[in-house]
Amino acid sequence: MFSDKLNKAPEGYTFDDFLLVPSISNIEPKDVETKTKVSRNFNINIPVVSSAMDTVTEAEMAIAMAQEGGLGVIHRNMTIKEQVAEVKKVKHSEDLTIKDVITTSPENSIYEANVIMDMEEVSGLPVVDNGRVVGIISRRDIKPIMNSDAQKKVREFMTEEVVTIAESTSPEEALDIAYENKVERLPVVKDDRIVGIVTIRDILERKMHPNAVRDEDGRFLVAAATGPFDLERAMALDQAGADIIAIDVAHAHKPSIIKSAKKMKENINADLLVGNIATGEAAEAIISGADIDGFKVGIGPGSICTTRIIAGVGVPQLTAISSVADVAKEHGVPVIGDGGLRYSGDVAKAIAVGADSVMVGSLMAGTTESPGEVVIMNGRKFKQYRGMGSLGAMTGGSGAGTDRYFQEVKGPMKHAKLVPEGVEGVVPFKGPVNEVIFQLMGGLKASMGYCGASNISQMWEKAKFVRITTSGMTESHPHDLTITNESPNYPTTRLM
Structure with a gap:
């Protein structure tokens, strides 16, 4: 019985376990279409979503993402009033009509x-x-x-x-x-x-942002995160104009969360994303119990997440995305692959196994538009980046990390009684978001050109994989030289 758990366990794969196989193609990268669904009722022009983390997405990041054709999910580690204000900043950031007009009288001097x-x-x-x-x-x-x-x-x-x-x-x-x-x-x-x-x-x-994504009234699209049982927050964000509400929890495959998602969907006009999950069984259960509009997939793949080590739980990200996508596609529910992406090639692999889009944290942390100040270390610029399961996120702001990881500890020693599932650190300063997006989309379009896919749905159909060994991955990276000039899409800076 117990030995079968090991002997019959399926294999799980992630980005470094596979490469995409080049196919016959008459598709040029410049002709590739990257428009995709991010939820049932909303499209974005690039398949990239910035994560709902307090060192990644607030209004400034959400605006920048919408300008580039993607989507930002404003984090919830703040009060409802503060988060509502962030949503409104995005919605009114591009108002062409200035309402509070400064005027003068004809009788003034x-x-x-x-x-x-x-x-x-x-x-x-x-x-x-x-x-x-x-x-x-x-x-x-x-x-x-x-x-x-x-x-x-x-x-x-x-x-x-x-x-x-x-x-x-x-x-x-x-x-x-x-x-x-x-x-x-x-x-x-x-x-x-x-x-x-x-x-x-x-x-x-x-007009400088022709690829921007907007709602029916011409305002930028924006999403916002809420707790699994925080209906008050969800309704306030909906009222403020959020187009998409994302239930933000570490493990969404729970009857109580499915019940809560059903109630939340009935009380808001916005689309509702549910996450995070990592199996087809979870997708089936949630679709059966709640009328949701999209999934976030990923348990433990993030660079700042320690869930797989602390709890010993998770599914390698390519396997998780493909398992959920197999079920979600049958019901027309878009899938967002959340976490674990380091390079533009990982974006391509995530889409090839069924993701409609990807959610990125570390790739957007460290940009000009991410929250936080630039710090200088050893003569180089960095910005703070932390997991929402880190002690800092759990105890700072509104303490959103505690209910995200189902922890509620009270009393004078409450910080000592938390069990973090994330870490805090710094990432290199990357400059403006649009430069990061340019490199990500350039790599994705190149990949789709190699695979003969002119759009996302063709990437699902045409992409083929080859499983590689550790030696194969070593061969894939630059080798046998010392890099003297860092490439914008291949960072070599790693803090140990």
Whole structure:
């Protein structure tokens, strides 16, 4: 009986156990399409999601991910109010219409108008009389007269023929109107009353991110994490505009969590992700018990996770993804491979075994947009990175790590009674997120070109693997030389 547990145990595989086999192909990497589903109702343009960790994703990271075509999941190691504020920052980060419009009166002096521009750091002001736009005045208008006629009224120097737009005007239409009339800003009016202002600069900045992912209202997509039983948080995040809510727990294959997920889904409009799981049995049970919209797959593969050592539990990541994907694909539920990825080739392998997208922590930690300060060690720049099962994450912030790992310890010695399943450390500073994404997507597209796959679904169908030995992996890495110039997609810095 007991010996059979060992003798009949299946083998489990991870990224370094296999290589993708090159196939006949007429696909060029530049022609590859990386659009994919991240949940039932939402697509992203690159299959990359930043993880819900307090050293990885807050509003700044989520904005950067959405701009590049991916998705950020805002961590929950903070109060509900704080997390709601982070979601709102993302949703309103690209508002083209400035609602709180700074205006001046036609009866104000030129001097007063100039003071307002200086204080508010703007280059022009709509002139409003009883809520109605009657003109517009800019620094260009007042600069020649500041020394001689500063006490004269704004109405004497303002431009009276104001070009305005309606609330329903699209960004493209607004840009055409601005260019046609040679103006830099357009007041937005409703019933002849000003309700906002749009600037050419904001429209052009938006056009700098053609691959960005947005909701129906043109706002960036954003996801946010919640505890398995924290319905209050989930509902608040949903109300704040989160497109996707992710149940964030170490082991989601539990009847109590399935029941909670069912109730949560019934009370929110957002899509609901459930994780983490690592087996097809878990996927089947959750799909049967709750109407969920996606899975996060991975127990213990992360570079900062010690679950497999401390608890002795886990499934090697390629086996875990493929097991869940076999079940999930039958029900149309997208799969996110969460953790264990070190190189762009690992992203390709995860997708080849059924992942719709991957969730990354260490690859995004250390970027400009990740939370935390840059520190200098031995003349090099680093940023903090820690697992949500580390002591620091469990005892800091809102203590989200405790319920994530089913630990609740009270009393004066509560920190000593925690059993961490993660570690804390630093990772090299990597610069902006867009540079990391560029390298990841370049590697993925190259892999898909080698495999003859023009899109994600073809990668599922066409990709073939060869199992390799330790010697095969040694041969795969650079060898027999000392690297003198570090490549941006092959880091050699490792802290021991």
